[in-house]
Every structure is written in C-alpha cells, then in structure tokens.
Amino acid sequence: MRDGSRRNRSPETIAASYGVASDVAYGAISPPIYLSSTFEFEQFEIPRPYDYGRVGNPSRDLLGETLARLEGGAGSVITSSGMSAVDLLLGQMKPGDHVIAPHDCYGGTMRLLKARSARCGFAVNFVDQSNDVDLYSALKPETSLILVESPSNPLMRVVDIAKVVELARTVEAAVAVDNTFLSPALQQPLALGADYVIHSTTKFLNGHSDVIGGAVVAADSDRALELRTWANVVGSIGAPFDAWLTLRGMRTLFPRMERQQRTAMQLANWLLEHSAVKGVNYPGLPSNPYHALAARQQKGFGAMLSFELADGVEAVKAFLDRLQIFTLAESLGGIESLVSHPATMTHVDMGEDARRSVGISNSLVRLSVGLEDAEELVADLADGLREL
C-alpha cells in the first residue's frame, strides 16, 4: 500500500489516501469495488482471506479500516444505516442490563431504544447528560452502556465525554458516543476515553447525500471482534458499493468540514442579530452555554445549528416556503444546505410532551450548512425571514 496507509500518518493524509493505489492486479489508483457475494476457496478446507460477503468484503473492510484509523480505534463494523449501527451495539445487551441515553437524542435512536429495551428485557433511562446530578443518580450497578450524543440533535447540547467516561467506570459501564454531527475530523471520542464511536455515515462522512450507512468503531480489539462476530450473526452489514461511495466521500471530509463549519459560524452570528429569531443553538457562539466545553473537547464547532423563530409555527411555515437554496428535507451533513423542522420531521415520533420537556419547540428550525457561497446562504435566510 501507499504511504497514506502507514500508521503514523496524519488524519488528513489517512482520509485522502488510505488504500489509494493498493490494487495489485492493475495498479488502479481508486480502490476497486468488490461486489462479489462469495469468494473461491484456494483449496479444499483452505479459504482465502475472504470467503463469504456477509462475513467480510474488501471494499467494506477498506472503509472500516480507514474510519477506525481516523477515530483512533482498534477496529470497526460497517453497517447498512446509522440505526443498524446503534442496534448492533444494543445487540450486546442482556436481559436485566441497564442503558442510559440522552433525553434529547435523535428521534430514531429514542424509538429504537424504547422498542429494543421492551423486546429484549433491558431497561433504559433517558437523562439530561449535561446535568451531573441527573446522570449520577441514573447510574446503577447493572448499567452496562451509556450512550452519548454530542452535540445533540437538534439542540446542539454538548456533553462532557471525559466526565461521562469517569462516571461510567464507577459501575464498569461502556460508553458509546454518536459522533455523527462532528465526524472524526472535529471530535475523537475514543481519545476522551469512550469505548465505542457510532456513526450514521449517511451524514458528514459520506457527505454527498447518496448513501444510507452506519458504523461502530471500537476502542479495543476484543470489543471490535465481538461486534464483527455479532454483525455476521445478525447480518448487519453495509453493501460494497455503498462502502466504496462512502470512502470516496470521506476523501474530502477535512476540507468539507472546514469550509462548512466556517459558513455555519457566519450564519449563526447573522441569525443571532435578527429580530425574528428568538435564540440560536450553535456551540461556536461565545454566548452559547456549551462554548467553553465544545472549544476544549472538539476541534471545531461543526456545520449544524438550530434556531427558534419568535413568531411560532406559522412563521416557520412562511420562512420555509420562501427559502430557495436551503432545501426542506430530513438528513444532514451533505454538501448541499438543508433545513428541517424537527417537531414534524426528525423528532415527530418522540411525541409533543417529550419534545416540550427537552426543549424541542414547534418553532425550532435546524440547518445543515453545505458548501454553497456563504453570502448567498445569508441572503437566502434573509429572504426567508423577510416580514417576520
């Protein structure tokens, strides 16, 4: 393999070149896609490194290795979606176990936790993890997993990962951090002591809104092997073509994140001054309550933000109708700017009461900031907010 594959290379070099020019057949620069579902045995009872595509696939493994190196982990599993990545981890839970999850996590994660815990006999508590007292009181001897989402979706609350790890150690619980909103370019939870990192690779890692995928990276090799074995048992695997596309997207992860977060900061500052806006959730703003923690724990503030309109849901509708560059859609992390309304979209299944109790109001709007010209994005928001 080329230089970019060496252990001591910088994350930028790994993202750009891990596995490049590794093709031994023709010297292809872009790693080939191995679509084959099965592989010929060398001889009777002697398989090659790959025998069956559910167990392993070279294209999927190349993505997994690249991501594991970027996160500083020992190994990873590439799954078919972010949700199946969370579920893969929940597959490690036994009846009687206890899981602590954020009270304001992604709506799909909350739905999955509720459904799995009811079916599989483990308990789950949804807790405000930024509140030490709440977190501490939720801990039990049988707590086996603390799931963290930082920054959280859609309120951009930041959780002190090292502190959660410290608390988790007192009951020997594992800590898994959903790093979807920042990617390893901006945050490395394993370096802060976490045991697992979860990704919806659908988002910033792939970055082009053309793949649904997920990943779990484990800090140590025993946990990585356990997950890989379980992924084979339940068949929770990503497709080779999706893996190839995702790795292609990851080649530009660092410059995308850099540019997108710069624009996000500009938009957050602009929104903060607008009379139609009641509050902006972006940890990059010095006035944000999580600013100091985010500055310490993250390498950047990311390209996601949310804000509340002063005039309620009618104003949200008028604003969304007027936008021309921001597209009303679920998802995030692509090169194109998207806008969403959590109460009726990503977090609808949470129910009104649960949303209200964690602060997701009906007038909250979430932005995923893309690569478009920053001034034109500001102008689009200004058009949307006109007369509000």
Ligand code: PLP
């Ligand atoms: N985790 C977070 C933080 C998310 O925002 C999402 C989806 O929006 C998921 C997990 C689920 O990912 P996927 O849609 O790839 O299943």
